Amino acid sequence: MNPQEKFYWLIGGIACLLVAASLIGLILRRRASGEGALAVIDNLNARVRAWWAMVAIFTAAFVIGTNATIVMFAFISFFALREFITLTPTRPGDHRALSLAFFVVIPFQYWLIADHWYALFAIFIPVYAFLLLPSLTALAEDAENFLERTAKIQWGIMITVYCISHVPALLLLDIPGYKGQNALLLFYMVLVVQLSDVLQYVFGKLFGKTRIAPVISPSKTVEGFIGGAASATLIGAAMWWITPFTPLQSAGMAFVIVLMGFLGGLTLSAVKRSLGAKDWGTMIKGHGGMMDRMDSVSFAAPIFFHLTRYFFT
């Protein structure tokens, strides 16, 4: 099978999954009674509908090409940072640094990927943005909560721009014997992370009893995590044919992705709660905001990128 055919098989598989999910949603909706159950099922159906839209956008960007995929992730970063800054208390003194973060840092970081300039891509935000943006804020001469403000902005940029940009950065990797197929690796990572989220949600709803961190994230349970992580790891292993990995390596990588995704969801829930919110936003119906969908990706992407780069290039 050539990469093109693999890609169409993948899309076909995902479309089948979504058709199944939509049908299950329809059946559950007919059978459901009671207000609580109806609310859960309506939310489930809204989530499935949003999945259709997300898969459509993702596929379209893939079909158009590499640059379209990079631009799509630049917009994802833009919307994610917009949510992060909306929830973060900032002061007028932060204005210039924030404008630059949106209109200079995001385009430049993604341009570096399109330009294949890995060395600068890896340090641009942790070194240059980290030092220069607070300097700009200092010039605004507002010392009130300066450390808190700059730390929050830096966290926002690290998670929403630096970490998320590691997804399309997978296109940069020169993996021997895998030339021209990096887009499939990107697909693999996003698929494993999102399936893991979905499966943890499903296992949690079906069997969840023991909560892992009720204060931070009430919906995360031990049963949900074990069931979701195990099944997503198995699916990841079964997807080895679209990766440069052997089945066993693919299982290992999938497990790392699943674990980091879980930690991302948990940690960013803590961030969200410390900012006083339940959802990051309302952009994606049924899911919440962009960051509610990207939280696990933002933790999984840099580690997956790094491990692949270290062991396979």
Added chain:
Amino acid sequence: MWLSNVLIGTVRLLVGASPRWIGSAPTDAQRIYFANHSSHIDTVALWSALPPELRARTHPVAAADYWGKGRFKRYVALKALNAVLINRNRASPDDNPLSPLFETLDRGDSLIIFPEGTRQLQPLPGNFKSGLFHLAERYPQVELVPVYLENLHRCMPKGTFLPVPIVCTVRFGAPLQRIAGEDKQTFLNRARDAVIGAAQ
């Protein structure tokens, strides 16, 4: 109008500007929407939160001393935003600065006004100018809908050139009740409180 779509698209990309109808619904009743004013984006944000069919018959009120100057600004205000221009300073004592608004309301169209008159730096509105009171007295049948524009003071405050993208919701409150014989200041305070009420 292509330029309207460009403006609306840009504002949605920057701030979202999704509507939340809390106390009223988007119906074709004739209305005066009045809102807090803290950024250049306010007008387009409120305007784009309305459904297209209402937008076509809703005119933002803009200051002639700013929007009337220069061909480009005039073109944007009149053609793209469908705005009504008024003079903030009267030319002669008999001149009623509100008369262009009377014409619009007489046609049965709706208005968007910012009763503070100028942009504020803080999230909650300052004192209202008296224009809203005079319009309310003259047109008792027109619904007065308070609108709170959330977060826009952080997006593009006075004195800045580049915006910061921040999610803004446009919150529509319940129409202001009319109280017979109410004096001007009490009415204006009540109207301001209604905008603050839509914020919660």
